[in-house]
Amino acid sequence: MRTAFTEMVGVRHPLVGFSRSPGVVAAVSRAGGLGVFAASPYRPEELDAQLAWIEEQAGGRPYGVDLLVPPATEGGADLLATLRAQIPERHVRFVQELLARYGIEAPDPTRGNGASDDTVRGLSPEGVHEILDVTFAHRVALVANGLGTPPRSMLDGGRAHGVPVASLVGAGKHARAQLDLGVDVLVAQGTEAGGHTGTIATMVLTPEVVDLAGGVPVLAAGGIADGRQMAAALALGASGAWCGSVWLNSHEDVTTPVVKQKLVEATSADTVRSRSRTGKPARQLRSAWHDAWDGQEAPEPLPMQQQLLLAKDAWAEIDRAAETGSPGARELESFFVGQVVGAFGELRSAERITEEIVAGCERRLAELARLLG
Amino acid sequence: MRTAFTEMVGVRHPLVGFSRSPGVVAAVSRAGGLGVFAASPYRPEELDAQLAWIEEQAGGRPYGVDLLVPPATEGGADLLATLRAQIPERHVRFVQELLARYGIEAPDPTRGNGASDDTVRGLSPEGVHEILDVTFAHRVALVANGLGTPPRSMLDGGRAHGVPVASLVGAGKHARAQLDLGVDVLVAQGTEAGGHTGTIATMVLTPEVVDLAGGVPVLAAGGIADGRQMAAALALGASGAWCGSVWLNSHEDVTTPVVKQKLVEATSADTVRSRSRTGKPARQLRSAWHDAWDGQEAPEPLPMQQQLLLAKDAWAEIDRAAETGSPGARELESFFVGQVVGAFGELRSAERITEEIVAGCERRLAELARLLG
Numbered sequence: 001m002r003t004a005f006t007e008m009v010g011v012r013h014p015l016v017g018f019s020r021s022p023g024v025v026a027a028v029s030r031a032g033g034l035g036v037f038a039a040s041p042y043r044p045e046e047l048d049a050q051l052a053w054i055e056e057q058a059g060g061r062p063y064g065v066d067l068l069v070p071p072a073t074e075g076g077a078d079l080l081a082t083l084r085a086q087i088p089e090r091h092v093r094f095v096q097e098l099l100a101r102y103g104i105e106a107p108d109p110t111r112g113n114g115a116s117d118d119t120v121r122g123l124s125p126e127g128v129h130e131i132l133d134v135t136f137a138h139r140v141a142l143v144a145n146g147l148g149t150p151p152r153s154m155l156d157g158g159r160a161h162g163v164p165v166a167s168l169v170g171a172g173k174h175a176r177a178q179l180d181l182g183v184d185v186l187v188a189q190g191t192e193a194g195g196h197t198g199t200i201a202t203m204v205l206t207p208e209v210v211d212l213a214g215g216v217p218v219l220a221a222g223g224i225a226d227g228r229q230m231a232a233a234l235a236l237g238a239s240g241a242w243c244g245s246v247w248l249n250s251h252e253d254v255t256t257p258v259v260k261q262k263l264v265e266a267t268s269a270d271t272v273r274s275r276s277r278t279g280k281p282a283r284q285l286r287s288a289w290h291d292a293w294d295g296q297e298a299p300e301p302l303p304m305q306q307q308l309l310l311a312k313d314a315w316a317e318i319d320r321a322a323e324t325g326s327p328g329a330r331e332l333e334s335f336f337v338g339q340v341v342g343a344f345g346e347l348r349s350a351e352r353i354t355e356e357i358v359a360g361c362e363r364r365l366a367e368l369a370r371l372l373g
Numbered sequence: 374m375r376t377a378f379t380e381m382v383g384v385r386h387p388l389v390g391f392s393r394s395p396g397v398v399a400a401v402s403r404a405g406g407l408g409v410f411a412a413s414p415y416r417p418e419e420l421d422a423q424l425a426w427i428e429e430q431a432g433g434r435p436y437g438v439d440l441l442v443p444p445a446t447e448g449g450a451d452l453l454a455t456l457r458a459q460i461p462e463r464h465v466r467f468v469q470e471l472l473a474r475y476g477i478e479a480p481d482p483t484r485g486n487g488a489s490d491d492t493v494r495g496l497s498p499e500g501v502h503e504i505l506d507v508t509f510a511h512r513v514a515l516v517a518n519g520l521g522t523p524p525r526s527m528l529d530g531g532r533a534h535g536v537p538v539a540s541l542v543g544a545g546k547h548a549r550a551q552l553d554l555g556v557d558v559l560v561a562q563g564t565e566a567g568g569h570t571g572t573i574a575t576m577v578l579t580p581e582v583v584d585l586a587g588g589v590p591v592l593a594a595g596g597i598a599d600g601r602q603m604a605a606a607l608a609l610g611a612s613g614a615w616c617g618s619v620w621l622n623s624h625e626d627v628t629t630p631v632v633k634q635k636l637v638e639a640t641s642a643d644t645v646r647s648r649s650r651t652g653k654p655a656r657q658l659r660s661a662w663h664d665a666w667d668g669q670e671a672p673e674p675l676p677m678q679q680q681l682l683l684a685k686d687a688w689a690e691i692d693r694a695a696e697t698g699s700p701g702a703r704e705l706e707s708f709f710v711g712q713v714v715g716a717f718g719e720l721r722s723a724e725r726i727t728e729e730i731v732a733g734c735e736r737r738l739a740e741l742a743r744l745l746g
Contacts, residue, residue: 001744171642172715191564192574200641201565201574203596203605204712208641223576226426232576232605234744235737251687268573268581269544342545362745364608369742371374371607 001362004217005185005239008164009034009141014240015230015359016219017350018066022050026057027350032358036064036144036242040122044130051138064142065135065164067128068196068279069151070280070304075124080117080309083111087306090299095314098292101327104321106299107313113343116312120305129153136161141186144168144187147196147280149177168221170198175209177248179216186213187242190222190286194245194338196282197222197273203236210237227360234361243357245338250350258322259285259335260347268342277336279307285341287334289318374735377590378558378612381537382407382514383435386731387613388593388603390723391439395423396625399430400723405731409437409517409571409615413495417503419659424511437515437539438508440501441569442524443653443677448497453490457483460679463672468687471665475701477694480686489685493678502526509534517541517560520569520653522550532556541594543571548582552589559586560615563595567618567711569655570595570646576609583610598713600733604741607734616730618711623723631695632658632708632718641715648673650709652680658714660689660707 003014017028018036026033037054039047045056054063066350076082089282092109107113121127128151136157143158144166145151168183169175175186188209190202200208204224210218220233221242233241247253248263255263262285272286276293279301284290292298301307321329348356376387389400390410391701398408410427412420417484425434449455465482472479480486494500501524507528508516516531518524531538542548548559561582563575573581575595583591593606594615606614619627621636628636635658645659649666652674657663665671674680694702721729 002746003744094639172640173642190576192577198642200712200715201563201576201596203563203575203602204565204641204715207601208715223574226580228580228609229576231608231741232499234741235604235608236601267545268577269546269571338575341582342573342577365741365745368604368607368738369745371376372738372742373375 001234003234003239004354005219008217009064011141013354014234015354015358016064016240016242017247018242018244019247019253019355021247021252021254022054023254024247024250024350025063026054027250027252028354029054029058029061029063031351031354032061032062033354034062034142036142038146039065039131040068041119042122042131043118043292044134047131047134048137051140055138062141064144065140065157066144066146067131067154068123068146069128069154070123070147071149075126079124080112080120083120083305083309084112087302087310088299091302091310094208094299095310098289099222099314099317099332102136102288102332103326104317104329104332107317112309112313113277113316115316116309119312120308123305123308132157136163142166142185142215144185148174149181150183152278155181155183157228166219169209171200172208172212175212179213183216185217185219187219187221188238189242190220191273191283192339194271194283195336196278196280198281202233206233206236222338223340225343225357227357227362228236228364229340230357231364244355245340246353247350248335248337249344249347250353251347252350255335256323256333258321258330260335260344262330262333263335263337263341264344266341266344268339271337271339271341273306275301277307277311279304282336283338284336285334289334374607376607376612378592381590382437384514386727387607388727388731389613389615390620390727391615391617392626394620394625394627395427396430396627397620397623397723398436399427400625401727402427402431402434402436402543404724404727405434406727407437407515409439409515411441411519412438412504412508413441413505414492415495416491417507420504420507421510424507424513425667428511435647437517438513439517439519440504440527441496441519442501442527443496443520444463444522448499452497453485453488453493456493456678457485460675460683461672464675464683467672468683470535471662472690472705475661475705476699477551477702477705480690483702485682485686485704486689488689489682493684494682496678500716505530509536515539515558517558521547522554523556523688528556539592542582543578544573545581545585548585552586556589558590558592560594561611562590562615563593564646564656565712566595567644567656568709569651569653569687571654575606579606579609579611595711596713598716598730600730600735601737602713603730603734604737607738612677619730621708621710622717622719622720623726625723628708629681629692629696629706631703635703635706636708636710636714637717639714639717641712644710644714648680650680650684652677655709657709658707661704662707674741722726
């Protein structure tokens with residue numbers, strides 16, 4: 001299946017596999033799709049090593065990198081200490097009491113436990129700059145921004161290195177803004193997607209963005225985990241499908257076993273779009289954590305960097321406790337995932353998932369052609 | 374395009390046009406789809422006349438009827454007076470003050486203005502019984518329940534008269550319950566749909582319901598207003614598309630001109646899923662009405678019959694004021710509509726909309742076939 005997107009990035013199948021797991025990224029690229037690596041949580045030297053490993057494992061096939069750059073963030077030398085000092089006492093206490101209720105000790109709020117440091121540093125202007133330097137030093141086929149308008153440095157770097165720049169959009173007005181900036185690929189991400197997402201469904205958003213894009217390739221994201229859904233994405237006018245959640249159901253995914261098991265047991269009705277984990281609305285598996293933040297006594301979630309510090313530090317403790325078999329931690333456990341979680345079954349390899357989605361899509365397109373008689 | 378659904382109901386195109394406007398229903402059937410008439414707001418003798426008119430206008434082509442039967446409702450001789458007496462003073466005052474703020478006088482809460490009487494009566498066991506009697510006395514090709522499990526009388530009547538029974542489902546567990554009861558068609562309605570709707574998007578819900586249905590035909594609903602979206606519905610495994618919102622953008626639709634104009638101006642981000650108009654979560658155009666009900670001071674919406682009485686009576690006054698040019702009424706005005714509202718443009722005839730969706734779908738399927746090379 002050749003589309004404007006496959007031609008642009010040089011892949012066989014119009015399928016992107018977005019993941020924070022290097023093994024998934026390499027496997028998708030090896031199978032003929034485009035693996036895209038979530039680079040934000042890494043320090044520059046770590047990212048460099050990860051990308052080198054992906055390149056080797058992917059055997060020279062194209063892959064991409066995704067950053068999470070919010071429109072405006074704070075930076076500076078004392079960034080982490082400054083941000084931690086801005087977290088209200090009420091929020092610190094709320095998380096401490098919530099974790100305590102489930103038998104987990106929260107980290108010291110003034111210093112945290114380090115779990116969130118790299119992510120939050122990666123969101124600062126300096127952090128973005130460093131990560132982009134590493135990214136463009138590698139042979140990437142696509143660089144994407146997962147959180148709205150790409151920064152000028154990403155667009156300029158893409159131009160300078162001949163790397164197409166993509167951005168995720170959740171509404172028509174955002175698509176217009178990105179197009180004005182000159183992005184090369186738009187990812188129309190529907191509300192059913194995991195992670196940061198808007199309110200408009202893929203079925204409605206994709207053709208709307210395609211009509212606005214004036215020939216710029218559009219990928220559909222959200223609700224795509226099998227061949228029928230990939231065929232639907234192409235039917236909607238997309239030049240390909242961007243899949244994120246489905247890889248959580250793969251062997252290569254690095255999510256903890258407790259979470260992977262909870263995902264298998266979940267139905268499509270078990271996700272929630274909540275600000276409680278990153279400060280911005282993001283779809284994730286609903287757990288006792290979200291019920292608590294939705295409660296009458298809960299404070300409003302904080303802006304992104306502060307809420308990330310609060311939640312990521314807490315999550316390091318939840319993960320640790322869950323791995324030692326804590327039943328309370330299991331109730332709190334969750335991860336970013338879309339509504340396709342309801343279709344999760346036995347773990348498969350990411351390569352096999354890629355092949356099955358593509359083969360299923362081709363089979364469906366052939367069946368649809370026969371409908372025409 | 375022949376599918377299990379077109380064979381079952383005897384239509385040319387796998388496209389349902391669901392509408393409360395008789396002119397739309399007749400036009401869709403005339404154009405080769407299946408018009409389905411929203412019968413709930415009518416008294417039996419009115420419904421009888423409407424169906425006779427539709428039959429004549431559709432020139433003998435198949436059409437269907439949709440009821441809104443909630444799982445359990447109250448009935449009895451003094452139904453309306455009893456229900457009105459159950460509406461808390463706080464709710465009555467809230468609506469009176471809201472309307473007053475926009476320069477509109479609310480109806481006497483103890484007696485209402487009659488606008489809601491037929492709808493609420495139509496939801497009672499006696500009302501459902503009467504409407505089914507009228508429906509089965511006509512040559513309908515499909516009878517559907519728009520609100521969960523069809524009542525026994527609908528399933529038995531369908532069997533006795535050889536009329537397939539359809540039900541709308543918003544989650545996998547509901548699909549299982551309906552299949553156990555023996556429904557003939559499942560309508561998988563995604564969250565992006567107008568009217569009563571769940572939280573799962575069409576892209577995810579449709580294949581999930583298809584996999585559960587074991588050969589029972591499934592229609593996809595929610596987010597379908599053009600040929601690409603109809604092609605996507607078929608790609609997802611549906612035997613056809615169920616469209617409701619798109620007809621609000623037709624000449625034949627009976628919605629007031631003020632609302633139709635607001636719909637044309639709206640974007641796909643301008644809808645809201647709210648309990649404030651019928652007591653159950655229903656997607657509609659967001660207006661000052663919804664902002665007020667979402668406010669800190671607003672009471673929780675009431676159960677279905679009481680909230681319908683409250684809101685429908687109020688809406689009769691809002692509609693009346695809007696038609697005389699009241700700017701306040703225009704701010705409050707709204708109607709049930711899905712996220713496809715963002716694609717509304719100049720009014721077209723319902724026949725032309727049907728033809729364009731079908732032709733667009735066929736064109737898209739042909740293009741997709743060429744992708745396979």
